[in-house]
Amino acid sequence: MRGSSFMRPAANFEGSAIGMSLFHFLDERTPLKGRLALSVEYDGTSYCGWQRLKHAPSVQGALEKALGKIAGTDITVHCSGRTDSGVHATRQIAHFDPPVARSEKAWVFGGNANLPRDIAIRWIREVPDDFHSRFKALARRYRYVILNQPSRPVLERANATWCRDPLDADAMHQAAQVLVGEHDFSSFRAAGCQSKTPWRHLHFIEVHRHGPLVVVDLQANAFLHHMVRNIVGALVTVGRGEQGTDHIARLLALKDRTLGDVTAPGCGLHFVDTVYDEVWQLPKEPLGPNLLAFLGEWTGERPLPDCPMVAYRRGQPIAADVEEQMRRRLGRC
Structure with missing residues (x-):
């Protein structure tokens, strides 16, 4: 049937590691109490981004409206990291303090019934009151998908960026490795970035080709406004052969966005993971996007x-001078 899903009992997936991870019985009897964390997936094509705005549709606004209908009153939702206009997410973690108690099934099914088809709640869980989706996050991860072929995309047009020129993924990967570590990313931040500091710790960045797909996979403690898209724009210049593999190192050293490269389109960017300490016991999910x-x-x-930010977020002791330096350099990201 068009537009419907094939509903089968989760028991059919017993014995499958994937099935056990993906399929979960939603409790409809026990009211959830206290702070709640949830995972949200969305296609950002029709939205101005995550953050609620008065003049344009946002993911936050749609989610708060849907949850508010279940609660019967206004709800404010906080996310792990704001995404830009047109950017997608497969694991955006958020939290809120519900004014009323509802069951797990009521929040998930009821929320999804009131959400547009391009936004969905994947799961919801009780968490301790000191959990915060943003300030307890250890890392955020993005994947940027480029469809590298002569003809324009059709099925992938909304979730991949098209590049008709052949790209050298190996050269892109080699050029990107200079970004790993803690750096001043001023050359890769948007002019309107509101962060108090340009310093970020990039955990890894990889560029791989899978047939016509070139995927830039990167993770950091946090990202600046347009940081991923500006990095990808510069890497595509390298991949086309217009710049050498030292291009990224030069841009990083300049610390000046006005001397930087182009900004890649938002449609190819996917927010795929927020990493937390295991003490919070949040569900694990396969990395997206599904393609x-x-x-x-x-x-x-x-x-x-092994860095101060990770230790600090995990509540581990660090030297006072190191903590002060971390606060000055990284800010509250």
């Missing part, structure tokens, strides 16, 4: 770097 499911990598597989 990259063949890569088989699941959330939380990669070790985080």
Whole structure:
């Protein structure tokens, strides 16, 4: 039937590791109490981004409206990281303090029934009152998908960026490695970026080709406004052969966005993971978007770097001078 889903009992998936991870019985009897965390997936094509605005549709606005209908009153939702206009997400973690108690099934099914088709709640969980989707996050991860072929995309047109010129993914990967570590990313931040500091710690960045798809996969403690799209724009210049593999290093050293490269379109960018300490016991999910499911990598597989920010967010003791330096350089991201 067109527009419908094939509903089968989750029991059919017993014995499958993927099935056990993807399929979960939604409790409809036990009211959830206290702070709630949820995972949201959305196609950002029709939205100005995550953040609620008065003059344009936003993901936050749509989600708050849907949850408000379940609660019967206004609800404010906080996210792990704001996304730009046109950018997608497969694992945006958010939290809110519900004014009323509703069951897990009521929040998920009721919320999705009141959401547009391009936004969906994947799961919802009780969390301690000191959990915060933004300030307890250890890392954020993005994947940028480029469809590299002569003809324009059709099925992938809304979730991949088209590049008709052949790209050298190996050269792009080599050029990108200079970005790994803690740096001043001024050359890759938007002019209107509101962050108090340009310093970020990039955990890894990889560029791989899978047939016609070129995927830029990167993770950091946090990202500046347009940071990923500006990095990808510069990497495409390298991939086309217009600049050498030292192009990214030169831009990084300049610390000046006005001397930087182009900004890649938002449609190819996917926010695929927010990493938290295991103490919060949030569900693990396969990394998105689903068109990259063949890569088989699941959330939380990669070790985080041994750095002050990770230790601080995990509540581990760090030297007072190191903590002060971390606050000055990284800010409250």
